[in-house]
Ligand SMILES: NC(=O)C1=CN([C@@H]2O[C@H](COP(=O)(O)OP(=O)(O)OC[C@H]3O[C@@H](n4cnc5c(N)ncnc54)[C@H](O)[C@@H]3O)[C@@H](O)[C@H]2O)C=CC1
């Protein structure tokens with residue numbers, strides 16, 4: 001059985017390695033032919049996932065038709081802001097897909113599966129999400145994630161095709177909650193990093209992570225998802241992982257901002273995507289549309305737009321009216 005992995009960043013590369021480990025015929029698609037050739041020749045994705053050798057059986061191509069031909073499952077692993085454009089440019093395919101991006105499309109305020117529905121109406125799609133740093137999955141270290149989809153066949157196929165002893169997959173029936181968790185945790189992680197960078201302490205970080213969880217839970221419910229999903233791998237699990245240390249790009253960006261660096265300087269130094277930056281204002285606007293307030297995400301949106309400092313953002317959050325937890 002073949003799995004096509006579209007997007008050769010860190011996570012796409014790690015998932016392609018995982019697909020081979022799970023016994024599948026895996027093909028990794030990179031949009032740039034030179035990059036695809038470079039990865040195939042070096043047997044390593046030196047730019048996005050250095051130090052992770054690629055198994056011989058993994059094929060790398062820049063031809064999307066070749067990647068998709070005969071695939072039983074497609075993993076969409078381009079960043080959230082590129083998902084719609086990439087989907088629109090693909091040739092026709094029938095295989096179900098799992099979107100692995102975590103974010104909200106800034107131009108439309110859509111969650112990833114809403115992007116799929118708009119660009120590829122009728123496609124069977126779900127999400128793969130959970131606390132998973134790419135480099136650890138590539139090494140085969142133990143990890144768990146959720147295949148969340150409305151379609152039972154896709155949930156079963158995802159678990160059967162991609163799971164392995166070190167990559168434990170759970171079926172999830174709340175794709176909305178899973179997508180909100182994946183998107184919001186990136187934003188909250190920026191806040192968590194920012195307070196650490198600014199020297200505001202571990203108490204502040206724990207408070208932000210916990211109240212951030214309340215934000216993502218409220219929004220999941222506001223968009224038709226389930227509150228309890230927030231307590232699972234795609235909510236609390238990923239929020240804890242992402243907010244815990246410099247292994248996260250979102251947290252490390254927050255730390256740099258907390259230390260007083262400007263956004264332009266921070267972004268200029270990084271090669272990969274930091275999803276929380278574009279998602280912060282988008283998720284706040286999307287939540288406002290359903291009457292849900294996200295004060296921490298709103299503070300991050302102001303922070304990444306260089307409108308306030310970390311100290312000002314924290315002061316604003318601390319000055320909110322007292323209320324029941
Ligand atoms: N890196 C990780 O540990 C994990 C990442 N994710 C999510 O997976 C998604 C992809 O992240 P990474 O693989 O880490 O990204 P990355 O930063 O390692 O690489 C970005 C990839 O996206 C490609 N790309 C950028 N703009 C594009 C465009 N307009 N069209 C097509 N391709 C484009 C780049 O060429 C590159 O291959 C994100 O939504 C991220 O939140 C999810 C779980 C783990």
Ligand SMILES: O=C(CO)COP(=O)(O)O
Pocket residue numbers: 102130131132133186189238241242247248249250251273274275
């Ligand atoms: O999604 C991730 C972990 O689950 C990766 O987080 P960062 O994008 O912050 O590195």
